[in-house]
Amino acid sequence: MLTGDAQKFYGLLFGIGFSTLLITQQMTIFVNLVERGASGVYNAPEAEVWVMDPVSRTTDVSYAMPGTALDKVRAIPGVEWAVPHLRAVANVRTKDGDLEGVTVIGVDDATLIGLPKRMAVGDKSVFFAPDTVVIDDVGVDRLFSNGASPLGERLELNDQRAIIRGIADAIPSFTSQVTLYTRYSSALNFVPGTRNRLSFVLVGVAKGETPEAVAARIEQETGLKAETRAELAQAGVNFIIENTGIPINFGITVFLGFVVGVAIVGLTFSLFLRDNIKQFGALKAIGVTNSKIMQMVGVQAGLVGLVGYGIGVVGTIAFIRGFGSNPFFKGFYIPWQIPLISLAAVVIILALTGFIAIRSVLRTEPAAVFR
């Protein structure tokens, strides 16, 4: 019955599809964006426990420890290995004379633990050449937007000479700031010297130990703060959520998507039922019960809802795929919970608007059909 009127059918489809798209797409961007708060953790996949000064909060909000912390951590039972990890901000002057803030990450000289898993261009052996920095792929877009290869480029990093010898395949940080990886010893050169410069100690746990247990032991015996990957990742996400307007902004958009859906679908639904009120009256006179009419409308609304929902989800996938090459969307994925949430939104939209619209049909006196 709903398909009898092509215009209204497409109106319903559009309303539901549009709502689904807006809700799914905005929630996807939101989740992926706040997860960027944990990119520092994800980009150092080998570390099972992160040890830091008690006041440090996230990979990007940290307070340096004295170098002696490393030995203290290494002495804790259950620690298989522990390596230094330096994270600091610095300025680079590019060849064109632009100034850009960067994150400098110093990874263990010997093992290179603390690097992202893969290199996009080049090999990890380049780290052993003098003055090497490896730039992350988002940084390439930021610093070399003209498309020229950055390999071999010289940078002035806090007045020190640095040469780009590779590109790391990294998850961008929340601010998409340029990141330069280098060995710990050269990082100490690039970043001007305060006494304490050890930001983190990265720890691998021995066989048979859990990261949680080892972290607890480290905290107890060193007085430092030790967090598992999951804990520090969560802290990074929470930091973004608590310190930016992002949840509110996206929340408003998602809410608007819902409201627009209710408005379009509700209006179309009501118009549709009103246009057909005589037909419904005829059915009621003939002897079709209200519950059968509700079933009929429900089944059809469900079908339209399913198709519209499908369009919205496919649209979101196409959107994420389509922008996959854009560094802003790098690594974006749709968590399985999000389509379920938008499905629930569609069900609520249809139930709400359908219920309001169908009341007029249910109240129609069958006798009205003779008027």
Added chain:
Amino acid sequence: MTQQTTPGCAPEAAICARGITRDFEAGQTTIRVLHGIDTDIRPGELTYVVGESGSGKTTLISIMCGILYPTEGEVRVFGTDIYKLTDTELVNFRLKNIGFIFQQYNLIPSIDAAANAAVPLIAQGVPIKEARERAKVLLDKLNIGNQADKLPRQLSGGQQQRVAIARALVHEPRLVVCDEPTAALDASSGRRVMDLLREVAVSPDRACIIVTHDNRIFDLADRIIVLEDGRITHDGTEMPDDH
């Protein structure tokens, strides 16, 4: 649903209406549209209810076919006191026993002619395929068998009316009601529809009531009931002379 005889109700009557009144609220005042109607409708006859616009014809047949509660009075349809039934029982009673032809046809726009004609059967739970087959037989009889797969909007007005007639008869109801079937038609089409209705709708065990104020078709009636201001002023096989 007991079969009892109300005083004055012939057991073979299709409809037995006694003391029917109906009031409508119009703002502050209450208007009485029907004033104590008593009448019997017999099966095998084509009965007309005629009268000026506003005389209460539609209200009366609505009450007699179970879609409008009377303010007072009792209606027995084939022995059942229909307004003593529960809502659901009344709906099912209509579905089983009554065929409706509406002036605007009120076909469902998104399903084809056969499905529209099959609606009462489908609502009764007859499998769709069988229901369509039975509807097609009737559409054939009404000379629009070749239009069975078309949507209402692809049909002419006359064809749509035939689909509506098929829908009213497909489940072989014992009572057929029809409000102003010729009001929107010119004289010759109106005549043709009435001939058709006489031919397919009237049968010995079925009662057929037609509301009309179309004097061009009065000669086709077996019986004519005249309503004036909510009262029956004439009941006979022909129109009174003063009309």
